[in-house]
Amino acid sequence: xxxxxxxxxxxxxxxxxxxxxxxxxxxxxxxxxxxxxxxxxxxxxxxxxxxxxxxxxxxxxxxxxxxxxxxxxxxxxxxxxxxxxxxxxxxxxxxxxxxxxxxxxxxxxxxxxxxxxxxxxxxxxxxxxxxxxxxxxxxxxxxxxxxxxxxxxxxxxxxxxxxxxxxxxxxxxxxxxxxxxxxxxxxxxxxxxxxxxxxxxxxxxxxxxxxxxxxxxxxxxxxxxxxxxxxxxxxxxxxxxxxxxxxxxxxxxxxxxxxxxxxxxxxxxxxxxxxxxxxxxxxxxxxxxxxxxxxxxxxxxxxxxxxxxxxxxxxxxxxxxxxxxxxxxxxxxxxxxxxxxxxxxxx
Amino acid sequence: xxxxxxxxxxxxxxxxxxxxxxxxxxxxxxxxxxxxxxxxxxxxxxxxxxxxxxxxxxxxxxxxxxxxxxxxxxxxxxxxxxxxxxxxxxxxxxxxxxxxxxxxxxxxxxxxxxxxxxxxxxxxxxxxxxxxxxxxxxxxxxxxxxxxxxxxxxxxxxxxxxxxxxxxxxxxxxxxxxxxxxxxxxxxxxxxxxxxxxxxxxxxxxxxxxxxxxxxxxxxxxxxxxxxxxxxxxxxxxxxxxxxxxxxxxxxxxxxxxxxxxxxxxxxxxxxxxxxxxxxxxxxxx
Numbered sequence: 001x002x003x004x005x006x007x008x009x010x011x012x013x014x015x016x017x018x019x020x021x022x023x024x025x026x027x028x029x030x031x032x033x034x035x036x037x038x039x040x041x042x043x044x045x046x047x048x049x050x051x052x053x054x055x056x057x058x059x060x061x062x063x064x065x066x067x068x069x070x071x072x073x074x075x076x077x078x079x080x081x082x083x084x085x086x087x088x089x090x091x092x093x094x095x096x097x098x099x100x101x102x103x104x105x106x107x108x109x110x111x112x113x114x115x116x117x118x119x120x121x122x123x124x125x126x127x128x129x130x131x132x133x134x135x136x137x138x139x140x141x142x143x144x145x146x147x148x149x150x151x152x153x154x155x156x157x158x159x160x161x162x163x164x165x166x167x168x169x170x171x172x173x174x175x176x177x178x179x180x181x182x183x184x185x186x187x188x189x190x191x192x193x194x195x196x197x198x199x200x201x202x203x204x205x206x207x208x209x210x211x212x213x214x215x216x217x218x219x220x221x222x223x224x225x226x227x228x229x230x231x232x233x234x235x236x237x238x239x240x241x242x243x244x245x246x247x248x249x250x251x252x253x254x255x256x257x258x259x260x261x262x263x264x265x266x267x268x269x270x271x272x273x274x275x276x277x278x279x280x281x282x283x284x285x286x287x288x289x290x291x292x293x294x295x296x297x298x299x300x301x302x303x304x305x306x307x308x309x310x311x312x313x314x315x316x317x318x319x320x321x322x323x324x325x326x327x328x329x330x331x332x333x334x335x336x337x338x339x340x341x342x343x344x345x346x347x
Numbered sequence: 348x349x350x351x352x353x354x355x356x357x358x359x360x361x362x363x364x365x366x367x368x369x370x371x372x373x374x375x376x377x378x379x380x381x382x383x384x385x386x387x388x389x390x391x392x393x394x395x396x397x398x399x400x401x402x403x404x405x406x407x408x409x410x411x412x413x414x415x416x417x418x419x420x421x422x423x424x425x426x427x428x429x430x431x432x433x434x435x436x437x438x439x440x441x442x443x444x445x446x447x448x449x450x451x452x453x454x455x456x457x458x459x460x461x462x463x464x465x466x467x468x469x470x471x472x473x474x475x476x477x478x479x480x481x482x483x484x485x486x487x488x489x490x491x492x493x494x495x496x497x498x499x500x501x502x503x504x505x506x507x508x509x510x511x512x513x514x515x516x517x518x519x520x521x522x523x524x525x526x527x528x529x530x531x532x533x534x535x536x537x538x539x540x541x542x543x544x545x546x547x548x549x550x551x552x553x554x555x556x557x558x559x560x561x562x563x564x565x566x567x568x569x570x571x572x573x574x575x576x577x578x579x580x581x582x583x584x585x586x587x588x589x590x591x592x593x594x595x596x597x598x599x600x601x602x603x604x605x606x607x608x609x610x611x612x613x614x615x616x617x618x619x620x621x622x623x624x625x626x627x628x629x630x631x632x633x
Contacts, residue, residue, distance in 0.1 A: 017471060024472035028481060032488035147613035149564055151571050152587055152605030159594045159601075278477040282568055286591070296483070300573040305487055312484035319477050 010331060018324040023075075025316040030074050032309050034067070044306060046087045083310035088302050093310030097292055102185035103173065104291035107284070108276045110204075110211035111218070116269060119219040123226035124253055127234060138223065146220040150279060154213045154286040161209060168209045171288035178202045185290075210287045217279060218272045225268050229261035263333065270326030274319035370621055376614040377556075384434040387427035395424050396579055404597040414599040416590055418579075422603050429581035429604065433611065436497050436582070437562040443501035445551055445558075448508030449544070455509070456516035457539045467513070473506030479565055486574035493582060496575035500565060504558075508551065515547040522546075553626050557619025560612045567608045583608045 036043055041058035049057070058064065062073050083093040126135040162170035169175070173187045179202075180187070180194035188207065191200035233239065234257055242252045280293030288294075292311060299307035366374065399419035407414045413422040455466040485499035486492075519525065520543055528542050569575035570584030578589045583604040590600035 017468075017475070020468060021472045021475040024469070025476055025481075028476075029484065032484050035485070035488040037490055143613060143617065144609070147560065147564070147616055148609045149567050149571070149584070149587075149605055149612075151568065152601070152608065155587070155591055155594050155601050156598075156605065159598060163595045275477060278480040281480075281483070281572060297572055300483075300487055300491065308487045309484055312480055315480050316476050319480075320475060323475060 014327045021320050029313045084306040086307040088304045100290045106186035111214035114215035115219045119222035123223045127227045127230035142220040150217045151282040173206050226265045233257050233260045274322035278315050373617045384430040388431050391424045413603045416600045425581040429583050432582045440500045440562050441558045444504035447505040451509040452512035455513045470506045470510050478503045491574040493576040496569045519543045519547045560616035563612045
């Protein structure tokens with residue numbers, strides 16, 4: 001059963017790398033905590049803690065022990081889902097993050113939708129009309145968009161589309177009095193669960209602009225990757241055969257060229273899904289949305305460093321897991337990767 | 348007489364580079380940005396950091412070309428002063444992480460197999476983690492400041508450089524001249540630093556301009572989030588952060604610094620692409 005062994009080997013390698021990465025991330029976060037200026041127990045207990053409270057925190061976190069023991073205990077706490085305690089909400093950071101995660105996932109979901117919806121058609125047309133006006137314009141557009149700071153794009157679009165033209169809401173996740181009862185924490189999903197069409201449309205309306213801004217940040221990469229892949233595929237012999245058979249340009253592009261170029265795009269989109277969770281920090285606060293990014297942003301503003309570092313650990317873990325899932329899915333989607341694994345290491 | 352002699356020389360050197368109009372445009376832009384960053388602040392009026400509340404949020408006019416901010420400070424001159432902060436910091440970040448990358452790549456390429464393996468797994472970890480988020484964590488932990496952001500970005504930015512350079516160095520080691528040097532009895536240290544490294548550094552030359560473009564963006568983002576440069580710094584990201592409340596009443600206070608970030612990032616990004624294509628013309632295909 002060589003195929004099975006190749007699968008198992010691939011999975012084991014990827015899983016090992018993911019675990020190694022998580023361990024590296026945990027070590028980095030531990031290092032960050034050790035870098036905190038001043039007394040860690042004082043920091044963890046909060047600015048107005050009494051001496052007894054500080055001492056209690058010191059005991060609880062085991063800060064009297066040698067650093068190496070602290071490190072092992074820190075890893076142990078992480079394994080139990082303890083990402084530290086926020087000094088502002090006084091809740092475990094993980095509990096805070098779980099509350100706002102659905103809202104971020106909603107944003108990422110719609111951002112990914114727009115990301116692909118915008119970049120794929122433009123990429124296909126640009127590659128087909130290579131060297132033409134559309135190709136040139138879209139490449140310039142990608143360069144310009146790729147150089148813009150996302151938070152600035154968010155502020156400007158919010159001002160132009162929200163304040164001046166009033167075509168989209170400026171901020172928030174629902175209009176007043178229009179929210180469905182909170183079940184998941186993601187307004188559009190809550191509306192669907194409640195069967196409230198008006199609330200669903202309202203939620204969509206509010207997520208539109210933030211999702212578009214986040215999508216703009218990532219769609220330039222999708223565009224470039226797809227265009228490059230398509231240019232390669234369009235040069236291959238089977239495309240000439242398809243055209244010779246009498247297929248229309250549209251049929252050739254949609255049924256033959258695009259499916260053969262999508263693999264790198266889907267891999268990239270997968271890793272982008274993880275990266276989007278991190279980039280939400282640049283977008284969510286501008287639109288006054290709840291979410292992991294907004295939580296982190298507030299943590300910085302309120303000097304709630306444990307909340308920030310807990311979020312770093314959380315986002316890093318999410319990115320690792322998403323990348324692992326993408327790697328595994330890729331194995332099932334692309335037969336070429338399966339055969340490449342027979343040859344051992346692909347790098 | 349001298350004209351007759353110099354003319355062909357000039358033509359030959361022009362043919363050597365043969366810049367297109369677009370390439371001239373990119374080069375001019377980058378040189379202009381560098382000139383602004385180096386010399387611009389020398390001409391800045393002393394009032395760049397002084398508030399003048401009576402003159403606040405003025406729209407662009409003859410005295411204040413890009414208007415004034417909420418403190419009544421001139422937006423244009425703050426951009427010029429901020430250019431130095433932004434570009435100097437970005438150069439520092441790219442230089443620092445390139446040095447880390449060079450050191451690790453050299454050790455990996457020269458060292459025993461297990462060390463190479465360990466360093467490359469370390470690089471894998473670095474590549475798999477979201478760089479900006481980890482940098483944010485480090486900067487927040489060290490206490491938010493421009494210095495913290497620079498250090499944080501330097502210690503998170505090296506993996507791509509290390510990976511690329513180590514690969515190139517492994518290829519360079521295979522070249523005949525290295526075997527020749529070994530036969531002549533050149534020590535391993537000297538071989539790595541004087542022969543293999545200089546012959547592999549091309550990859551950094553190709554990479555640095557694009558890296559500056561990305562670094563400008565990340566630095567502005569960190570400052571906007573609040574872990575980078577702090578007010579009253581004229582750094583562009585910090586400027587946007589302190590002006591964001593005024594976007595609807597005084598758009599120029601937000602639009603101007605953001606446009607500066609975008610132009611700088613795009614200019615260096617294009618310069619990076621340009622160098623890359625000149626070094627490897629087959630890339631022009633795509």
